[in-house]
Amino acid sequence: MSTSYPFGFLDEYAKKEIRRSTLKAVAIPGYQVPYSSREMPMGRGFGTGGLQLTLALIGKNETLKVIDQGSDDSVNAVNLRHFIEMTCEGINTTTKTEDADIVQSRHRIPEKPLREDQLLVLQVPYPDPLIVVEPSEDKRKMLHGEADYSRLLVKLYEDIVTFDEITISHRYPTRINDHYVIDPSPIPRWDVPKINQSKALILFGAGREKKIYAVPPHTKAEPLAFDDVPFRTEEFFDDHGQRRACRRCCCTSSYLDEFVDSTTGQKVYQCSDTDWCEQQMIQSIEIQKAGVA
């Protein structure tokens, strides 16, 4: 399919500006770099931040994977992938994490650890973790500058007082390189440790809020917590204390989605990362074959 748009839909100046902002974001880990965020042919809030990053960074012959909630087939992912295919002639797309040069994602970081030569682009609705405690952006900037995150910690304190544990399920405030605290986009707590010392560069694009920030490779990312009430990820245990397994691939080490089986009416669990699930199935089939032979 061909269009009369330039490669990557955006004009060269727009792409240059995004790249420049991205460089600054990488140079100051966790700092929210403002950028102009062009109008895209889709509503802001539908992943325009991540999309602009991908369009500005992808080149011919490079391979892209787009996921939404871990799945390559959900509407948002399909539409974004389709749009990028349409406007970037000569790129390849894939659903396999290991084949991708750029992974654009919403709500998940792939289960398979990323490599140095890969790039993760996350779509961000709310870039500033301080928005929940301070409405004024001026004051938030000052708090960020002075690395004053005591009010976020007070929120955690209040959580523990009321619920005996920290109840933040996603967008868990995470301190990058001992200074800036970021909102790591709506990924579950499960994925937060993957940011720490990640081999791949992680870029965050907030299209509506017009901010880009980054966690460079091999950078410390520390979720906010107390010394004696440490951060912990979701657990998937059943009533007998047994780790639940994916119903398709039987994996017991992945992040699981819970839903209700429409025929039996029972709760079932399945890998949220569809590519991971697929690869696990292929692997177990290969092992079976090897066993038979």
Place this chain on the structure above:
Amino acid sequence: MDKVLTVKNLSKVFGEGCPECFDLTGPEHDTNLCPRCGSIVAAHNVSFDLYQGEILGIMGESGSGKSTAVKCLYFDQPPSSGEAIFYDDGEQYDVFNLNAAQQRRLANHRFAMVYQNPHLGLNFDISAGGNIAERLLMSDVKNYAEIRSRAMRLLSRTEVQTERMDELPKNFSGGMQQRVQIAKALVTNPPLLFLDEVTTGLDLSVQAAILDLILEIQQQNKTAMIVVTHDLGVIRLLAGRTLVMKYGRVIESGLTDQVLEDPQHAYTQRLVASAL
């Protein structure tokens, strides 16, 4: 005795200011509004020393600049001119020339302020314990159990029922809110405490209890305090030395007994006479 704070020629002008602001205002002109440029001279040439364990009273009618002076020292407002040196553990800090982060550090770790209105000193959306925790978290205490126990200790010391520490301050009476505010201020053991009209608007028995508490803290912690009030009774009870301010100027200063028993300035005489 160890000096804690030296303030020299502190001035604060609200408005553009002109070269004649200071000459055309003050008690002798009976105004703090500059007739030339319309600026308000809230405080001018306020100077004093403060020593460890001492309580300095600043007295005056409303609009005399007593709160402004203290707010400048607590970084709520930048002063127009003047100098303040804070002495701490053998170090000296030129308070007004520190950068914002250093000032915030001092305000969080070494200074504390109790406001007249608990809404200024407390966050009403978080629990009483959370308010105290906030101040501890600002001074880098990151252990939940320690925060809980220190907050509880302070609340019981300021006679707030510790069973109510997880309640929102809006459920508390005015006196209790003020106690929570004092507990929050004291939890980091600051060597310097500012009290801005802490007992105004409270009923008499509660006032007495809070004044007792302040004296107790002074005795036990050797905290230096600046007490801003228009209440002569509070000054008499708490302050060792007193400044009397009018229209932004210090018109009289000295030992509290001396100022109250033998006032020299006509305004002070009237003030003392009207109270007795």
